[in-house]
Amino acid sequence: MSTSNTFSIHNTNKNNEETLVEQRRQLDFFKARGIPVRVSDCHDCVRLQFRGEIAPETVRDCVGRLLDLADEYDIVLDRVRIADTVGWASPASVQRVVGTIREKWPDLKLALHLHDTRGTGMANALMGLQMGIASFDSSCAGLGGCPFAGHKGAAGNICTEDLVFMAQEMGIETGIDLDALIECARLAEEIVGHALPGQGHARRQPVEISHRSPGMTEVLVEKRGAVQWITINREERRNAMNDAVVFGIMDGLTAATSDPDVRAVVLTGAGDRAFCAGADLSAGSGSFKYDYSKVGIPFVQLHEAGARSDCAR
Numbered sequence: 001m002s003t004s005n006t007f008s009i010h011n012t013n014k015n016n017e018e019t020l021v022e023q024r025r026q027l028d029f030f031k032a033r034g035i036p037v038r039v040s041d042c043h044d045c046v047r048l049q050f051r052g053e054i055a056p057e058t059v060r061d062c063v064g065r066l067l068d069l070a071d072e073y074d075i076v077l078d079r080v081r082i083a084d085t086v087g088w089a090s091p092a093s094v095q096r097v098v099g100t101i102r103e104k105w106p107d108l109k110l111a112l113h114l115h116d117t118r119g120t121g122m123a124n125a126l127m128g129l130q131m132g133i134a135s136f137d138s139s140c141a142g143l144g145g146c147p148f149a150g151h152k153g154a155a156g157n158i159c160t161e162d163l164v165f166m167a168q169e170m171g172i173e174t175g176i177d178l179d180a181l182i183e184c185a186r187l188a189e190e191i192v193g194h195a196l197p198g199q200g201h202a203r204r205q206p207v208e209i210s211h212r213s214p215g216m217t218e219v220l221v222e223k224r225g226a227v228q229w230i231t232i233n234r235e236e237r238r239n240a241m242n243d244a245v246v247f248g249i250m251d252g253l254t255a256a257t258s259d260p261d262v263r264a265v266v267l268t269g270a271g272d273r274a275f276c277a278g279a280d281l282s283a284g285s286g287s288f289k290y291d292y293s294k295v296g297i298p299f300v301q302l303h304e305a306g307a308r309s310d311c312a313r
Helices: 005-012 016-032 056-072 091-104 121-130 160-169 178-192 243-258 297-308
Strands: 039-042 079-084 110-114 219-224 227-232 264-269
Touching: 005 016, 016 056, 039 056, 056 079, 056 091, 079 091, 091 110, 091 121, 110 121, 121 160, 160 178, 178 227, 178 264, 219 243, 227 243, 243 264
Parallel strands: 039 079, 079 110, 227 264
Antiparallel strands: 219 227
């Protein structure tokens, strides 16, 4: 639930009262099927572009509504997650909000969902740790963002490897292999094709493009580091499929299968109109003269190659 009706409407197209109706419907579904509910979220707990500062008392009241809803369904929550959805928080505001909630429910376990939009995310996490909070949302390499935040620069969650590094340096055991986590962050950068905000993987390696299918215009096959990118390149046709597209995709998969350095394959479409509009059935397109019973062969080969290796494909 959000502390702000305005943000709730932007985020889910429902105000808070409508959100409660929807949450009751979902809880009825979960209860009927024996699905446990352990965590509840209170969003937008510091400040919003739409309405300015959020009073700590408003956050406390939002938490109270969530706890009342849990009681209504005989749910015992493991914790309530407090979210700085847009990334306005500072250590002082985290202290105020957490302190206000604890004044009313001193034994309630809290978690923090922090964004790093203004560079204070890790400082806010440190304040949370100092106040006894042991559960945090984070994302590998700082991936993510908030499209409904009213701020184009709204960054992703705090970076997992940065948070783990800080905890370990403070003598807090996380049970996480930091070196392996940093490799995951580097892989994430290779997949998205640009630098990500996390600092723990700061020894960034340049994106390498070492293969492009010769003469192929319908499909582009590129290797970027350990990632094979296959791009349907028919933006003017909304990336609709024809024989050449299928052949190009099969080429890309076959190349990935035979390359031991490839750890992931990304299939995407050119432009921002559509990933793939389906089959190209336009007149004169010359589509689909091939016997497609063989299309699955490179997928099977890729799966088998992945099963034989130590990496996920």
